[in-house]
Amino acid sequence: MRSKSTVVYYVMPYMAGLLFALVMTYVPASYRGYIFWGYFIALLLVMGATSILQRRKMYRSEVVGEVRRSPVLMRVSRDEVMKLFMEDPKASEEMSKQMRNTLFLFVPSLFAMALFFLFLRLLSPPPGETGVGVFIRYLIIYETPIAISQSFNIYIRRKRRFEIVNTVLEYEVHTKGIVGRGVAIPFPLKDYSVNVDYARRFVELVPTSRSPTGTVRLRFYAKDVDRLSRIIKSRGMVGGKADKTST
Numbered sequence: 001m002r003s004k005s006t007v008v009y010y011v012m013p014y015m016a017g018l019l020f021a022l023v024m025t026y027v028p029a030s031y032r033g034y035i036f037w038g039y040f041i042a043l044l045l046v047m048g049a050t051s052i053l054q055r056r057k058m059y060r061s062e063v064v065g066e067v068r069r070s071p072v073l074m075r076v077s078r079d080e081v082m083k084l085f086m087e088d089p090k091a092s093e094e095m096s097k098q099m100r101n102t103l104f105l106f107v108p109s110l111f112a113m114a115l116f117f118l119f120l121r122l123l124s125p126p127p128g129e130t131g132v133g134v135f136i137r138y139l140i141i142y143e144t145p146i147a148i149s150q151s152f153n154i155y156i157r158r159k160r161r162f163e164i165v166n167t168v169l170e171y172e173v174h175t176k177g178i179v180g181r182g183v184a185i186p187f188p189l190k191d192y193s194v195n196v197d198y199a200r201r202f203v204e205l206v207p208t209s210r211s212p213t214g215t216v217r218l219r220f221y222a223k224d225v226d227r228l229s230r231i232i233k234s235r236g237m238v239g240g241k242a243d244k245t246s247t
Helices: 004-026 029-060 062-069 078-087 091-123 132-160 225-236
Strands: 072-076 163-167 171-174 177-180 183-186 192-197 202-207 215-221 244-246
Touching (some): 004 029, 062 177, 062 183, 091 132, 171 225
Parallel strands (some): 163 215, 192 244
Antiparallel strands (some): 171 177, 177 183, 192 202
């Protein structure tokens, strides 16, 4: 069964395009320009507000509160993380590759945007046209760039196995989970496998299920990586789940 995030990622853009085509069909032609720009402004505001609300919800949730109230086993500061990151011989190479992959993902979006404005110029209904003809024109204008953009993204992510390494800059390990800048993960780690690299001095939490937007590895650097790995193994591991180690 597809996850909710997959449905939102793949289906919602088409639903939004369908709704927008319907609105543009039945509003007076003199108002279409206002509807067009109002839609994009509203979309940006909704996306920004949703991101803020999701983060607030995460940090205010009962689970996160329970983690924060539990005893602290280990604290790692930003300075410690940055020092270990700079000493990691492979970190810069990984970061450069990640930035190239991220920029590469913008190519389909830029192409789709250019195609959208081209279609908008070529297929906008002439004065006096109404009804089904207008709806089909706007449906092509909005849905075709979405289909092309998503098809490119699916191809790129599958072929390049798109992954992001999110280095958590400061964090606390509690008896009931890990909290840090931008993350809050309760124990046990039901949705993650654990990779330990003793040579590079970090522990990574890797999602066991792949998101439509790619895999995000959570990386936790620590001077005492052996202690960090022991805490996670003893407190956070789910029975029967193996971890990978590097030396």
